Amino acid sequence: MKPLLKNGIIFLCAVFLIAGFFSLYSRSSVQKEEKIGIATFLEEVADEKIERVELQENTILITLKDGKKQTATKEPNDSLGTLMKNFNADPEKMKKFKIDIKENSSGFLLNAFFTIILPFLILGFFIFLMIRQIQGANARAMNFGMSRARQFDGKKEENRITFKDVAGAREAKEELQEVIEFLRDPKKFTNVGAKIPKGVMLVGAPGTGKTLFAKAVAGEADVPFFHVSGSEFIEMFVGVGASRVRDLFTRAMKNAPCIVFIDEIDAVGRQRGAGLGGSHDEREQTLNQILVELDGFDPSTNVIVLAATNRPDVLDPALLRPGRFDRRVVIDLPSIEDRTAILEVHARNKPLASDADLRKVAERTPGFSGADLANVLNEAAILVARRNASQITLDDIFKSIEKVILGPERKSHVMSEKEKKITAYHEAGHALVSHLLPDAPPVQKISIIARGQAAGYTLNLPTEDRQFRTKKEFLSELAVLLGGFVAEKTVFEDVTTGASNDLKKATRLAKNIVTVYGMSEHLGQRTFGDREEMIFLGREITEQRDYSEKTAEHIDEEITNFFNGAYAQAERLITTYREKIETIVQLLLEKETIEREAFLAIFAE
Numbered sequence: 028m029k030p031l032l033k034n035g036i037i038f039l040c041a042v043f044l045i046a047g048f049f050s051l052y053s054r055s056s057v058q059k060e061e062k063i064g065i066a067t068f069l070e071e072v073a074d075e076k077i078e079r080v081e082l083q084e085n086t087i088l089i090t091l092k093d094g095k096k097q098t099a100t101k102e103p104n105d106s107l108g109t110l111m112k113n114f115n116a117d118p119e120k121m122k123k124f125k126i127d128i129k130e131n132s133s134g135f136l137l138n139a140f141f142t143i144i145l146p147f148l149i150l151g152f153f154i155f156l157m158i159r160q161i162q163g164a165n166a167r168a169m170n171f172g173m174s175r176a177r178q179f180d181g182k183k184e185e186n187r188i189t190f191k192d193v194a195g196a197r198e199a200k201e202e203l204q205e206v207i208e209f210l211r212d213p214k215k216f217t218n219v220g221a222k223i224p225k226g227v228m229l230v231g232a233p234g235t236g237k238t239l240f241a242k243a244v245a246g247e248a249d250v251p252f253f254h255v256s257g258s259e260f261i262e263m264f265v266g267v268g269a270s271r272v273r274d275l276f277t278r279a280m281k282n283a284p285c286i287v288f289i290d291e292i293d294a295v296g297r298q299r300g301a302g303l304g305g306s307h308d309e310r311e312q313t314l315n316q317i318l319v320e321l322d323g324f325d326p327s328t329n330v331i332v333l334a335a336t337n338r339p340d341v342l343d344p345a346l347l348r349p350g351r352f353d354r355r356v357v358i359d360l361p362s363i364e365d366r367t368a369i370l371e372v373h374a375r376n377k378p379l380a381s382d383a384d385l386r387k388v389a390e391r392t393p394g395f396s397g398a399d400l401a402n403v404l405n406e407a408a409i410l411v412a413r414r415n416a417s418q419i420t421l422d423d424i425f426k427s428i429e430k431v432i433l434g435p436e437r438k439s440h441v442m443s444e445k446e447k448k449i450t451a452y453h454e455a456g457h458a459l460v461s462h463l464l465p466d467a468p469p470v471q472k473i474s475i476i477a478r479g480q481a482a483g484y485t486l487n488l489p490t491e492d493r494q495f496r497t498k499k500e501f502l503s504e505l506a507v508l509l510g511g512f513v514a515e516k517t518v519f520e521d522v523t524t525g526a527s528n529d530l531k532k533a534t535r536l537a538k539n540i541v542t543v544y545g546m547s548e549h550l551g552q553r554t555f556g557d558r559e560e561m562i563f564l565g566r567e568i569t570e571q572r573d574y575s576e577k578t579a580e581h582i583d584e585e586i587t588n589f590f591n592g593a594y595a596q597a598e599r600l601i602t603t604y605r606e607k608i609e610t611i612v613q614l615l616l617e618k619e620t621i622e623r624e625a626f627l628a629i630f631a632e
């Protein structure tokens with residue numbers, strides 16, 4: 028569409044330009060002169076009124092002695108002299124005025140230019156444009172099968188990334204150290220008959236730094252780095268992906284030793300035969316081509332393929348066979364130590380205030396990935412810049428943590444007094460239950476300032492990293508989720524729509540306790556429902572029933588049991604500590620937010 032528009036504009040411009048020329052050119056000969064007949068002209072000659080005459084082809088431009096200008100038209104082919112003779116005028120009179128004969132050559136040339144040459148030029152121009160466009164389209168079609176891999180030149184100092192830029196993840200670094208040594212000095216290994224690994228699969232949640240690791244390996248080994256995403260192989264046409272894979276590997280061979288990094292390999296590497304929809308054939312072909320390339324290149328070629336995925340479970344087993352991606356490096360979500368280290372890396376070029384203890388930040392961010400942490404510090408820096416301050420304080424960082432978890436504050440959101448009161452009771456309910464149950468995480472902050480979708484929020488974060496979750500924790504979490512709803516109900520004897528999100532989460536949690544974690548005593552330690560990955564129209568269709576109707580009923584009963592148990596627990600706590608709820612609500616209505624210290628003070632009394 029775009030070139031067409033451009034051509035259209037050029038065409039219009041050309042038309043206007045030509046029209047402009049024509050009007051100028053034709054205007055020049057008709058300069059407000061009075062038109063007269065030949066007879067009048069001859070009369071004027073006889074009366075000696077004429078000062079000067081200019082002949083322009085068949086037009087006689089007359090300047091009278093009184094300054095007036097006139098034009099007359101004579102017959103073509105007749106000279107002025109013949110004209111006079113034909114009309115029997117006195118030839119002597121002709122000597123009384125000056126005669127200029129203009130060849131009008133410029134006019135003729137212009138005429139010829141506009142009428143003959145210009146049309147050809149315009150035509151030629153358009154043909155040229157058309158040809159060029161067709162050629163462009165051809166070139167694009169030829170490029171279609173080329174890999175879109177971006178080459179990242181780690182040799183340039185400014186974008187060189189090394190392990191110094193990657194904090195934490197010690198085990199992963201150790202495993203990748205081997206790869207670096209292979210790249211640096213392959214002979215050492217081949218001399219003793221060791222095979223160089225071809226593929227390494229980096230497994231980890233989004234944002235844990237898989238791309239960063241791959242770049243750092245390239246930086247440490249001082250080799251070029253090709254970056255491509257699995258989804259880029261997939262196009263509308265079958266065969267394109269495969270040809271891109273071929274092209275990518277050809278490029279990589281030329282640049283050996285080097286690293287090829289395939290991000291999101293699960294986009295192409297899903298188990299063959301699973302899934303619905305059309306892109307299926309294409310994926311299979313692309314995957315096959317990757318396998319062919321991995322098997323095909325000579326083991327002494329120093330190209331190592333790193334691939335990243337956060338779904339190792341869906342990958343085709345053929346990818347993971349020996350000789351392919353047979354090495355697996357797992358990158359976990361960072362522990363508290365690693366989080367501190369990651370924060371330190373990202374705080375390098377940021378002015379931190381002396382109170383900004385990054386360890387405290389790490390304590391408040393369990394479950395955050397490296398990318399989340401980088402984001403938190405960046406948000407904090409933005410906050411500081413907007414405040415026109417020069418240093419990032421701990422408070423700024425805490426604020427941006429909340430922003431990252433809950434979305435931005437909506438201070439402009441106006442709540443009526445009644446809504447505020449309901450929100451305050453609701454949040455007090457969550458907070459009270461969370462505080463009193465030993466297996467629930469401690470309360471960090473309560474607020475009735477709207478944030479994201481929520482009218483208010485209670486921030487309760489575990490203080491330690493958790494690898495496992497216990498049944499008791501789940502049950503406490505369920506009670507905390509219901510705390511808001513229960514508080515509204517006991518105080519106002521009515522409920523609002525504000526609790527619907529809590530109820531949804533609670534229902535899902537209760538269901539997972541039974542079906543996913545197998546924590547129901549009645550139903551036994553098994554899981555229910557086979558969660559299979561199938562992508563259809565971009566959505567995951569999960570769960571296939573692997574149990575009977577009767578069991579389904581039992582599952583429903585169990586879910587209800589857990590739900591009711593948690594409800595009763597929350598209700599008991601809220602009625603017993605009703606006066607604490609009132610204190611919290613008073614403070615909330617007054618201050619809008621309560622920090623951990625103030626909250627603990629309420630219970631210290």
Ligand code: ADP
Pocket residue numbers: 192193194195196231232233234235236237238239240335369372396397398399401
């Ligand atoms: P992934 O590829 O796993 O989704 P990325 O490698 O793209 O994650 O990481 C995104 C960003 O998060 C990185 O650019 C980096 O700023 C930050 N990050 C992640 N992990 C770390 C880490 N261990 N050390 C330092 N920064 C990290």
Ligand code: ZN
Pocket residue numbers: 453457511512525526529
């Ligand atoms: Zn709630």
